[in-house]
Amino acid sequence: MTIRPLFAWYDVWVGAFWDRKSRRLYVLPLPCLGIAIQFSAQETEG
DSSP states (O other): EEEEEEEOOOOOOEEEEETTTTTTEEEEEEEEEEEEOOOOOOOOOO
């Protein structure tokens, strides 16, 4: 898991967004400022 700060001047929303394809969670508690949490690749059982 990797956590990085995020400044997105073009995003003026407050909340959280889960990007299922890239397994990344975006959390913006303030407009334009937040963090991006990258989760590791999904492991397969077999």
